[in-house]
Amino acid sequence: MTTEAFGTRLRRAMDERGPLCVGIDPHASLLADWGLTDDIAGLERFTHTVVEALADRVAVLKPQSAFFERFGSRGIAVLERAVADAREAGALVLMDAKRGDIGSTMAAYAATYLDPASPLFSDAVTVSPYLGYESLRPALDLARESGTGVFVLALTSNPEGAEVQHAARVDGRSVAATVLDHLRAENSDAAPMGSYGAVVGATLGRSIDATGANLAINGPLLAPGIGAQGATAADLPKVFGANVRNVVPNVSRGVLRHGPDVAALRESADRFASEIRDAVAS
Numbered sequence: 001m002t003t004e005a006f007g008t009r010l011r012r013a014m015d016e017r018g019p020l021c022v023g024i025d026p027h028a029s030l031l032a033d034w035g036l037t038d039d040i041a042g043l044e045r046f047t048h049t050v051v052e053a054l055a056d057r058v059a060v061l062k063p064q065s066a067f068f069e070r071f072g073s074r075g076i077a078v079l080e081r082a083v084a085d086a087r088e089a090g091a092l093v094l095m096d097a098k099r100g101d102i103g104s105t106m107a108a109y110a111a112t113y114l115d116p117a118s119p120l121f122s123d124a125v126t127v128s129p130y131l132g133y134e135s136l137r138p139a140l141d142l143a144r145e146s147g148t149g150v151f152v153l154a155l156t157s158n159p160e161g162a163e164v165q166h167a168a169r170v171d172g173r174s175v176a177a178t179v180l181d182h183l184r185a186e187n188s189d190a191a192p193m194g195s196y197g198a199v200v201g202a203t204l205g206r207s208i209d210a211t212g213a214n215l216a217i218n219g220p221l222l223a224p225g226i227g228a229q230g231a232t233a234a235d236l237p238k239v240f241g242a243n244v245r246n247v248v249p250n251v252s253r254g255v256l257r258h259g260p261d262v263a264a265l266r267e268s269a270d271r272f273a274s275e276i277r278d279a280v281a282s
């Protein structure tokens, strides 16, 4: 059996549905705003509603694992169901777990999200490179084998990220630029796009320039920060320049605050999608 690469599947989904990625982030405050209880029943209703509203129309759904983990094993069961239902409805699922550890432990994280036999098998996972890029090798290798993807934190959307990511190594290269260089090498032989992505916040403005980072990695660029964190679709060309075609913009609370009405969730996602289309085309 040949497994189609994640980068190929993502490119097709972006072309067919537009590049928008909507987050499934069941904040306690959103459960309350939706009139739901802050327990498993509320979590289940919230998650099911988002998947029902959006999995048949957006390219990517991104569950934020933390909001499910806080409910223990029953929360993980809700997450497993959401991943399976979203994939069944045609969305790619990017698990936002931000895992990172020494290689031998990383192999277990990789198996959790990228092994087709796992109950949490997803199309891609976010990982943290701060134990050293090569510590991610088990995930990078398993992704290649299973046709899945890996998104590595490079320049995150939060202001605190700069203290680590802009820091210079002894050779003067910034940490962020180094991560992006590794990803470019990983994606070098891929067409139409590699399966190894970077997380680069839509909030960053031109602060990227100071890092010497080159965003041309021939892979997807997950761009969180639109909506609740203050960035807009219009920021995308400013931040990503010529690489904007590979950007997967993420909106979580900006869409989710319109629930629990399914039509209102869809309208909001459609509005963001259309603003993004216009901004990317301009």
Ligand SMILES: O=c1ccn([C@@H]2O[C@H](COP(=O)(O)O)[C@@H](O)[C@H]2O)c(=O)[nH]1
Pocket (backbone or CB within 6 Å): 023, 025, 064, 096, 155, 156, 157, 158, 199, 200, 201, 224, 225, 226, 227, 228, 229, 250, 251, 252, 253, 254
């Ligand atoms: O740099 C990063 C990396 C990940 N995130 C995650 O994306 C969503 C953003 O949610 P909003 O409600 O749209 O602000 C959330 O799950 C974060 O953990 C990020 O924001 N920045």
